[in-house]
Amino acid sequence: MTAGGLVAVRRGTNLDRVGGFNDAVVLDAIRRTEERLSRVELAEATGLSGQAISNITRRLLDAGLVREAGRQRGNGLGKPRTLLELEPTGQYSVGVHLDPAVVTVVVLDLTGEVVARRRVETPYGDNPDVLISSIAVSVEEAIEEAKAPRDRVVGVGIAAPGPIDVERGVVVDPPNLAAWHLVPLRHELRARTGLPVLLDKDVTAAASAEKWAGGPNGRGSFVFFYLGTGIGAGLVIGDEVIRGSSSNVGEIGHVIVDPDGPVCYCGRRGCVGETSQPRYLVQQAVQAGILAQGIDLDDRHAVDAAFAELCSLASGPGIAREIVVALAERIAKVVEDIANLLDLERVVFGGPHWEQLAPFFGDAVQAALEERFLVRSVHPFEVAGTALGADVGAIGAASLVLDQTFSPNPSVLLPELAVER
Ligand SMILES: [Zn+2]
Known part of the structure; x- marks a missing residue:
């Protein structure tokens, strides 16, 4: 979780403030710098006095959050300076990504490295109670695998499909989890794990992960385009994660991209979410005669297998390729509107279906956008895939928890992310 340079380091205050604020400022400065710091x-970076830095680093060393990491010779004179870096084992956070098809759990150490992961299929029937219990088991297993002492685990972040009620920690009505209606997920997971829990939207978590750990893809202004069971968009503008008025930003699934397309559960035809599902692409491939008849479109495993076959057929020219390119064009239409509306620099694709589509999809989207992006004469528009793989949502959820450690005053910065304790 390094994000280059010292450009965005927060300034501390030398007035008599409680330690917590400046401790977080110093920790954050260490995190944001790729080099170790003296x-x-x-x-210099924080504007704090030498005495204040000395006191704070002593506290952070004692707390096991920071460690000494070698010495740096000054410019010939003076004694060598001791360098400091984050102690990876100082804190851990857990991230859970609830996708209607698969639940991913990761544990991050203090530096943002993934030190354990679990991926389990979301149980059929999607009974909330069963699913939450299975998430709790995965969380415990992942903590154990990470060998993270319990008292060093600061909390669990959950990335869930929208809409969500962030204030109450409730998953409202996710379209692809039929049995889920007003499920108090934050409270339930808190009760089962005993850990503080935070709930945020899947696409917002993914966009945060990209911002923190995605390298050059995560800088500036971009849309994270999530391709999973349902699609959505996370937004980062000017290096800031955008949440909207209720943290439900990015509900783009019902933008109509094909008026003659399949009927969506919302009652209209050709919504981008519906026409992006493997089920629809497999159906098209069966109708075109390139996949065998008789695939049960209500059987997730059968559809997944057929989708994998379609993607592998699409690596060569032919109808399979045309089906995938047509999907890229539908999605490009939505990307184009978002990019033009917000003057973005980049789209970053990710989510459970991305890895299979990536080999040919990026170029197809780029080609579809080529002629249409209005500000192209002023700046280019990049099409990228996440470097964080299928874990991006879970990593994002865990890094939202870690952010609380690094934010001088998280309750002010992220009032809507109140952690249930
Ligand atoms: Zn719809």
Whole structure:
């Protein structure tokens, strides 16, 4: 979770503030710098006095959040400076990504490295109680695998499909989890694990992960386009994650991209979400005669297998390729509107279906956008795939929890992300 340079380091205050604020400022400065820092450099970066830095680093060393990591010779004179870096084992956070098809759980150490992961299929029938219990088991297994001492696990972040009620920690009515209606997921997982729990939207978590750990893809202004069971868009504008008025930003699934397309559950035809589902593409391939008849479109496993076959057929020219390119064009239409509306630099694709589509999809989207992106004469528009793979939502959820450690005043910065304790 390194994000280059010292450009965005927060400034500390030398007034008599409680330690917590400045401790977080210093920790954040260490996190944001790819190099290890000396106390002198920390003072320069944060605006804190040498004495304050000395006290804070002592506290952070004692708390096991920071460690000394070698020495740096000054410019010939003076004694060598001790360098500081984050102690990876100082804290851990757990991230859970609830996708209607698969639940991913990761554990991050303090530096943002994934130190354990679990991926389990979302049980059929999607009974909330059964599913939440299975998530709790996965969380415990992942913590154990990470060998993370319980008292060093700061909390669990959940990335869930929208819409969500962030204030109450409730998953409202996810379209692809039919049995889920007003499920108090934050409270239930808190009760089962005993850990503080935070709930956010899947696409927002994914966009945060990209911002923190995605390298160059995560800088500036971009849309994270999530391709999973349902699609959605997370937004980062000017290096800031955009949440909207109720943290439900990015509900783009019902933008109509094909008025003659299949009927969506919302009652209209040709919504981008519906026409992006493997089920629809498989159906098209069966009708075109390139996949065998008789695939049960209500059987998730059968559809997944057929979708994998379609994607592998699409690597060569032919109807399979045309089906996938047509999907890329439908999605490009939505990307184009978002990009033009918000003057973005980039789309980053990710989500459970991305890896299979990636080999040919990126170029197809780029080609479809080529002629249409209005500000192309001013700046280019990039099409990228996440570097974080299928774990991106879970990593994002865990990094939202870690952010609380690094934010001088998280309750002010993220009022809507109140952690249930
Ligand atoms: Zn719809």
